[in-house]
Amino acid sequence: MLAKVSSATLIGVEGQAISVEVHVSKGLPGFSIVGLPDAACRESRDRVRAAILSSGMSWPQRRVTVNLAPSGIRKGGSGLDLPVAIALLIADGQLSAAVVDNVGFIAELGLDGTLRGVPGVLARAHALNAAQLVVSPDCAAEAATAPGLRAVSAASLSRVVACLQGRSSWDEPKSSDATVLMAAPPDLADVRGQPLARIAVEVAAAGGHHLLMVGPPGAGKTMLAERLVGLLPVLTTSEALEVARVHSAAGLALPSQVLPVRPPFRAPHHSSSLVSIVGGGGSAMRPGELSCAHRGVLFLDELGEFSGAVLDTLRQPLEERQVRVSRARASTVFPADVLLVAAMNPCPCGADLGPGSCQCSAAARQRYRARVSGPLLDRFDLRIRLDRPEVADLVRAIEGEGSLEALDPGVESTATVAARVARARAVASQRGFATNAAIPPGSLDLLAPLSQGALRVLEVRLRQGLLSARGLQRVRRVARTIADLEGWEGKLRPADVYGALALRSNVLAVEKAFDGVQPSAASLR
């Protein structure tokens, strides 16, 4: 006898509807599973058998064939355990086929019949061809966020059967309010003595400009990166669903009961492998950190310590805002719309407080800085150098002799700055591009026109070779964002351009050799 049950599997971050077909026929007792199952999927035979027996039902002493259609796609993971078990019970006549009409199943089975959660339930629920979905209790809330679907759960296989037969009732997930805010992010006002850096994170948040911070240890690079997330606007429902699907597919814990509201903040360690950053890894095609930071901030601390291969793979996704991963058995596209924030020390000893101050040799400094390739460096619209706050100032502030406010007047809270960022983003999005960083070169003349004064400032730098054509475009985009933050929508003023240039320091430049024009020589008399 034949039975058919709906389910879904995961390829990358996308769900794929699967029809589980079980045929039970006369012949030597046996069990075969076809339709490109991977190892975890093939092992479902033993889990399903034990679960059915320990739930007080019987295993058919006949020939059982399981087909996972469409059979051309490789299926991974254990989420098909429950649909296989249900289809088998129907095919064996222990359950009526009518009860699974328009019902899908996604769960792993324990040997005792317990239902267990699997990653990517949200993405699978999206793909499912059914109106009702049965999942394990721990995935119920996640499944419930999928629109147009009734998600229910039960603790064990025997409960599932009882509910299907109407002898018991499903557990409904607690309805949750997706707009409940998560814990407030760390406050920008905590950052002292870094006025330029505070402005840099504000501009980065408002314009979607990638940010590189170079500074000695203890300057507050990580602190600033964490605060940048709080400045980004909260996610819209569709964005939150995208983020949740990626996180679910990556097996990350979703925030309790609700869709993520805050943009994600991911800070992979510098020893991370290429695959862990961009995604992939076998047929499972797990999304990498780059995709986990989708719609949020990817923070790479100690940028110079990441392997060169990892850094250079970032270049293409940063441009395309998605990453295409191809493996022998599968190929997929992961979303990767991230705001990249990177931090590094100025040199191996980290104590570079200006030319002539550190112990590293010129060659060592040059090697260290050269680890960030030119093309990658080029992706950073904002490059700033951070200073370690003066110890004496901090001590004075702690002892109450001077306040932190006096040390750095004009500190603003995250809420104030975030409001300004939201306004600037609203203005920017009216121009037809998500952020100013995304304005294509061809539209710059229209969207970021330069005033005469601003043009002159840039012209001098172009003539001196301090600015490339590409650098010019980036300065214009940042200047546009600065003007947007100030509510100025006219031609870019000199102050906007100067502001953009101030946020584009020569942080990784190597000391100039005396070959060619000595910068000060022309002016020294």
Place this chain on the structure above:
Amino acid sequence: MTGCGEEGHAYVAALSALPGMGPANLASILRRRAPRAAWLAVQTGRLERPSGRAEGPGLGLEGDGGPHRGPGWRALAAKVDPPEWWRPIAARGIKVTWHGRPDFPEALQSDPSPPGSLFWRGRLEALRNPCVAVVGTRNATNCGIATAYELGRDLATAGVCVLSGLALGIDGAVHRGAVDAVKAGASAAPVAVVASGVDVVYPKRNERLWEEVAECGAVLSETVPGRPAQAWRFPSRNRIIAGLAGLVVVVESHARGGSLITAEAALARGVEVRAVPGAVRSAASEGTNQLLYEGAGPVRHATDVLDSLGIFDTARPQRPHGSGQLLLSSLGRTVLESMGWYPVTPNQVVLTGGVSPAEALQALDELEEKGVVVESAGFYTRVR
């Protein structure tokens, strides 16, 4: 010295290239034998490698197995014909002289540990002017670089032969200043004493400067052409700088550094050492400030050097320091007054100057244009 014509040079060069040949040994050999005779003595085994000493591969031949081992001089000399080996080197404009020859630099004839032979490109006549060594750290501040550049330029303009080591940082700036002065018409050309062979540019970044110094003045070295700069050659090179100079000026030096070795070598030869005072908190001035503390005279600008040398009759450079006479906008002046003399980032300018980032950069732009401030790797330093 016995006359030996052009051939003698090839034999001296070949003798210098023998592994384990030290300057004292070479000088003593050449005192006793004519170059060609000395080579014959090597070939016949009457002159052998001193035991326990080794240096380099020797004549560029394979098989020198390190100290105490490898082929002796006799075996090496059997394979080499010095005139033939030397001809292509000489064709590249590289010359050689040795201790005792009339063209050997006068100041080194009486040196306590003179080089046995000297190789050079350019014209050694540059050394006839009063010689002042201006040296300093490779890892210099912008202030130090600017000071070194000015010293090199102003001393060359005043007719002083500027000696330095063609390294990165201070040495390069000194030479650049002197070369620029020569280009502008100064008659006194600079001389560089380098650690590698005169045809092996080190550091590579100074290649153009190296050529320019060789063109107008001279690049000289104790090292046989073709040999790389090895760490141990630098202190030994520094003693030649000290030996050639009538005065040594250290512009910037960290607490330990090669320029302090030059200063020590100068003091051992009774050559006056002077130092450019630096900010007490600047790591790059720790060594020079220590020299000053120990009694070295200060140098503020080229005039101090000229006074010390007793040169009063040349055109004196104007004092370049001070920003009082500069026409600055009020924003520029505010920022300049807030920034002090240490390297600062735009962030510090914003913080201490109480200006916006855009204003800070506008002011720094103006100051840079007027030559008051120099930018390097994201830091701005006031240089006058």
